[in-house]
Amino acid sequence: MIVFLLYLTIFALAYVAYRFWERSRRHIHDFDSLKTVTFGDESAVSPNRFASVVSIIALFAIWGAFTGSVITPLHVPGPFVGDTSFTYTARNAAGETDDAVAHLRVYRVGEEVDLPEVSDQPNVFAVDDAVKIGAWRSALSRPNENDIGGKEDGYSLIAIDGQPIAPGETVRFSDGEITMTNKGSLSIKPDKGWQMEPIWLPAPEAVVSRLGEIASEGYKNFSLWEHLGYSLGRVLVGFVIGSIIGIPLGYAMGLSNWFRGWFDPIVEFMRPVPPLALIPLIIIWFGIGEEGKIILLFLAALWIMTIAARAGVSGVRISKVHAAYSLGASKWQILRHVIVPNSLPEIFTGARVAMGVCWGTVVAAELVAADRGAGMMIVNASKFQLTDIVILGIILIGIIGYGIDILMRMAEKWLVPWKGRG
């Protein structure tokens, strides 16, 4: 919630700052800047690159600020770390009271620390205690255990730092709070601050260093490149087989009544079935090996490519076909020189969708069962609470998916420059 409000604030501040800055340097006179009506004119809306950059910086800044990262100078308060203490007051069976000090050492989980040193001499009957607690954690302590007579009935803790306490009650001390359990022990919770614990959300640099580590050493018997390469390879093989069968099938459905009638029910039925729903059946039939995954991706790509090719054929203007016939072209020449090129834009659109779906499907299939792959990497890491690997994996999956789409768009621009201009 706080994060969200902070994000909105940055959004608003950046916008105001940008408008202010823009007003002070406005001298461009391109067509869009001279429009007086821009609201509702979609063509006047283009992504503001300044906003994109600020958006990404803001995301990393918030991420860094809430994880105590080195990449941001400003952090939200972190958890208490270091030595602190509180004084407790106890009453023994004889009705006497005495104070003793509990010394706490709060350390970062993963570091080796010793217990703080304390004297073992009682003031009257209460003896000082030493406790170590991991940051963000809590510790259960029984200060009475080493006190003289501390285990007798009638002995009880009655105050912390002078504040009375009873079972079930909570009091604050200088660096955290203490709750007394029903059995009289103390649950000590040092302040957690606002930062996220690394097992929930590691700092950006932890993710980067993990990337370096996995890139050089690999993860679970396979290098990072093998994990990603296998995922990509499965997508490519599945997509290519799906296209090799799907595109001719789509053409046949677009050109022949019989093919259209025969395959229409199958295609229309399979199209709305999400490929993820096929995973269990694929595992039953083909097991968890490469074969099953490739068949799954093939099925994911097949229907999309079939429908794209069919739409490409239906999209041919009849006047183009008529023109080709009256120029003396044969059926085969019309297919090769008119129908195929005319359907390429549709097929490219389908290919972009299919690659996106396949990429999502392969990750999901690897989440379910795989010995290597991007999805396997993150699901395996999550079992060991290696959150940095999980986040790293998600980022890599996102980057690769985005990269695939950009490459497809570049290929489209290069191969079908006439798209949308017929």
Next chain:
Amino acid sequence: MGNLVIDDLSMRFDLPNGGSVQALKNVSLELAKGELLAVLGPSGCGKTTLLNIVAGFLAPTGGQVTLNGNKVTGPGAERGMVFQQGALFEWMSVRRNISFGPDMAGKPASETAPIVENLLRTVGLQDFGDKMIYELSGGMQQRVALARCLANDPDVILMDEPLGALDALTREKMQGLVLKLWKETGKTIILITHSVEEALLLGERLLVMAPRPGRIHKEYHLPFAEMGVGRDLRLVKKEPEFAERREEILSMIWDMEEEIMGRQEESA
């Protein structure tokens, strides 16, 4: 012997609701080589159907079309067609569009290239041969369409409102081009149009068709096409006879439209 003979052509479509439409009824026509026939009529008079039958895209339900004594049974390279718009192949350059016909016939590029260059010059696109179709304006695209059709050297050119989508100025220029090509190549041309003025300017013969059933209503032999070759077409339009004819045909078509409307109101 007539070059193109349309003999007692009838066309009847069945409708899904059980009825039928008589798109053409007993249309007969003979066209000598080198004649330019303009076909005019209100919408629904069957002029496009007529053209599609001559092109071989539709089989008539009665009668037949013969070209040089051969019966038309399907589309063929000897009957070239120019469409209103969007019939060019935008994945090919202008040059490859024009050479499409010869390429499909398997003619060697060395033989085709000079023909294409010549045609590019004829239609005034000599500097645009390597452009893509989508880089050209609508008028230029129609020039390519004319050149593409001529590259195949057809016996008859069928034009289905080739200038219908152009603005008035471009249209006027293109009308001049059509006349020029007609005279230079001596092709037989059938031109369908909605514009009475265009039909008068270009049609050496002018056919006015009437709807329901589609039939030939009246035929004119006109001097204006001959007059307009190589001249400013605006001068032709100023001829008193031109204005007279235009009024006559406009009111003829007007009456037909009125009659259709009246019939529709009756049945409604």
